[in-house]
Amino acid sequence: MGNMVWRKSSYSGAESNCVEVKLDRSVGIRDTKAREHGELTVSRAAWAAAVTALRG
Numbered sequence: 242m243g244n245m246v247w248r249k250s251s252y253s254g255a256e257s258n259c260v261e262v263k264l265d266r267s268v269g270i271r272d273t274k275a276r277e278h279g280e281l282t283v284s285r286a287a288w289a290a291a292v293t294a295l296r297g
Contacts, residue, residue: 249273262288 245263253259263269263280268288271280283291 245269247271264288 245265247261247263247269249259249261257273259273261271261273263271264285267282267284269280269282270288272278
């Protein structure tokens with residue numbers, strides 16, 4: 242996924258109990274407490290659909 246930067250929600254503050262995402266041609270998703278376990282990669286369309294569904 243290239244040199245893209247991992248980001249977490251600003252609502253997380255200093256907490257490490259959250260999910261980080263990395264946007265590129267696809268979207269990488271990982272758990273901040275278990276980064277060594279790798280990442281889940283989904284299409285940008287799948288990510289957009291998930292965010293839309295979560296927003297309700």
